[in-house]
Amino acid sequence: MNYLSVENVSKSFGERHLFKDIAFGINKDQKIGFVAKNGTGKTSLLNIIAGLESPDDGQVVSRKGITISFLPQEPDLDPSLTIEETIFAGDNPILKTIANYEKALLHMEEADAYQKAFDAMEAAQAWDFETQYKQILFKLKLDDLGRKVELLSGGQKKRLALAQMMLTKPDLAILDEPTNHLDLEMIEWLEDYFRTENITLFMVTHDRYFLENVCNEIVELENGKLYSYKGNYAYYLENKDARVAAWEAETGKAKQLYKKELEWMRRQPKARTTKSKSRIDDFAEIKSRAHERRNDHTVQLEINMERMGSKILEFHNVGKSYGDLTLLNKFEYVFKTGERVGIIGKNGTGKTTFLNIMTGALPPDTGKVIVGDTVKFGYYTQKGIAIKEGQKVIDVIKEFGDHIPLKKGRTISAGQLLERFLFDRKKQYDFVERLSGGERKRLYLCTVFIQNPNFLILDEPTNDLDVVTLNVLEQFLLDFPGCLVVVSHDRYFMDKIVDHLFVFKGDAVVENFPGNYSDFRAYEGGISNAFAKAEKEQAQLENKQKFEASITQTASDNKSWKEKQHKGALSFNEQKEHAKLEREIAKLERQKEEKQKVFLNPDLSQDEITEESIKLQKIIDDIEAKEERWFELSSKMEE
Incomplete structure (x- = not known):
């Protein structure tokens, strides 16, 4: 059953053509992952499908009676x-x-x-x-x-x-980067939900394990054309390689044919027969095909990295707290040359604080951090690049100099460097504020790398990057000879890049695990998943019993609530109000106790006592009013 059809849709911004005459359909039970480079129109296409933008040409037709939900990035x-x-x-x-x-x-x-x-x-x-x-x-x-x-x-x-x-x-969910801002536990839960739920999906995500485990089809937008792969991410990679190889073979044949036809055209045949006219007409198409090129440039940067000494980075009895929240306690570690560490843990367990202590941006409360004399940090933060109004892409790089030093005394111009980071000459003179989120991330990476660090610290580098750029970034990092510390929720990225993990478990517990993320999940997953499943089932049972009890007239009644008369039962909104009142009364009681403690202070002036008494009476009045309503609803439940 077809849910939605995209019919010959085109979209441009000025002279920039994102896509032209693309067409595809979304059918019931399909879970489609949409893959494209940053800046090629992924979000624009999603907005068009969701009805938030209008195409220049073509139309989007959805089946009557289906519900469509859209999750934008913002x-x-x-x-x-x-x-x-x-x-x-x-x-x-x-x-x-x-x-x-x-x-x-x-x-x-x-x-x-x-x-x-x-x-x-x-x-x-x-x-x-x-x-x-x-x-x-x-x-x-x-x-x-x-x-x-x-x-x-x-x-x-x-x-x-x-x-x-x-x-x-x-019936159909359209999602733009649904895994952004989710920790690993949330991502795995959402992955399981989408995989098992009876819902049709069309989504953009950079999370390749998510694509692998959830999607049953991958649609790729490349050079304005759509390519569909009826399988998961692994199937897409395998068959894309086959498609590219076939394309290169066809291009080789087209070049040979072009040379042959070019010689014939140069001879300028005098006889204008029907056959020769047809051959002349075909020449333009042959020429176009022979001159096609794939835009498969890779990020290239020859790091002029300073050699590291024997002392790199050492943590000795490091502690850090914020009030009653302790993030680090007597943390000890000595980094060695070429270490590649991944950092994982729930939000709020101290990962970013740890990175700031590493770089000296934040001092520890106890202990000391020793940084070697030869260490030069390159720190990629979640904040991203600071956008200056009216600044062009090339101006960002020229702030580091018109020419950037490379190995062996060589230099490279700012424009040439940007080309290596996939910004063509035209793109280099775009305003930074016009770049897509992923393009800004790529530009920010460029500014970090060109400072020639020998110790890279990357805090969520994969957010908003397209799958193509991620593959390129991974290859660059695999060849990086210095130390590397990465915080990321991208499991595929972590598995490929790091050798061992710092697992932040909360309560100042940091475990040094010898392996990548998949190794860690295999080690801990069995027990934690079984516990989580039992805990979830128990919570569901308790919530179900609580809900049914709220609409049951008597606890001793053996009849199903579906068979009972509903005369004395609370409505759904009244049940919701009853539960909310219980929470609010408990909260006010706590405020009352705290306010009463204020009067124990012997230094309070008479004016302050009067002011606090008024506040206390206000809390007591609120409690009484809410309790009166609570009793009213409770008595209705017992009728």
Whole structure:
């Protein structure tokens, strides 16, 4: 069954043509990964499919009656809402189903309407919607349901938009880099969800294990043309190599034919027969095919790396805390020449703090860090490149000099260097603010590498980079002769680049694991997965029992809640309000206790005592008002 068709779509920006006359379809149960270089129109195509942009030519046709959800890189959420309110503010068909059911409960005498609403609840599995959204938010580390969207980080907003999209259970989900801002545990959970859920996907992601394990088709946009591969990422790589080899063979034949036809054209045959006219017309096409070139340049940079001495980087009894949060405690390690270390761990366990201590940007609280005299750090941070208004790409590199020194006394111009980082002459004079996210990352990498470091520190270097650039970057790093420390959520990248791991487990525990990420998962995965599964099943059971208890008239009643009269039961919104009141009352009680402790201070003036008394009375009034409403709802449950 066809869900959506892209019909001869074209898109340009000024003289820059992204793609022309491309066409493909998305069918039910397909999970398509979309692959292309940065700056070639991935996000533009996703926006066109989602209806956020209009193509220059062509059209996108979707099947009537299907639901389509789009997850952009920068979600647009209402900042005034809380996390929980955002879930209920979305255009979620399940919420409409619940509302219809509650309306039908008020008119039980209309049997047909009630049965229809009841069947809709069954079909949508809407009975445990509260359990579903809380589980998803918990997995995405969004468990403070009352927190305002305006207070969330960019990554938290992206995760909230992802949760909102997942809860709508769309027929077709369009995703732009869904794994960005997710830690490894979240990525593996999302991977499992998409692999097993009955949902059709069209997504852009740089995570190649995600492509491998989730997708059943890869679509590549290259030089304005689409190529489809009916398989996962490994199948795509194998068959792309075969396609490129066939293309090169055909190009070789075309060049030979071109030489032959060129000689014939130079002889300028006088006889203008129908056959000769046809041959002349075909010559232009042969010439075009013979002169086609693949834009497969690779990032090349001859590092003029200073030789490292015997002393590189040493940590001795290093400790670092923020208040009660201890990130490092008596950490010891001595780096050796050529070490390649990957750093993994949940967000908030101190990974970036550790990198800042390494480079001297942040002092340790205890212990000392010794840096060798010959060490020159190259630090790629998550902040990326600082964009200056009106600055062109080539101006960024010229800040380091018009000519960059290479090995053996040779130099290279700023323009030549940019060409090695896949910025052609025309692109070099684009304004930096016009670059795609991935192109800015590539430019930033260039500024880090050209300073000739012998100790590279890369904090999430793979975010927003396309798959093609990632392969190129990996090859460069594999040849890098210095020390390398990488923080990344890209499992494929880590497996290929690093030799051992620092695993930040929280509570100042840092484990030195001898192997890559896949080795680590194989070592710890069995026990942790079994524990997580049991914990999830127990939580689901408890939430289900709690929900069913809230709508059951008596605990001793053996009848199914589906068979009971709903006269005295709370509506869905009232159940939600009842649970929210319990949380708010508990929070206010804690505030009351803290405020009461203030009066123990003997140094309080009379004015301060009066001011604090007013605040305390306000808290007490709030508690009483909320308790009154809570008792009102509780008594309704017992009717």
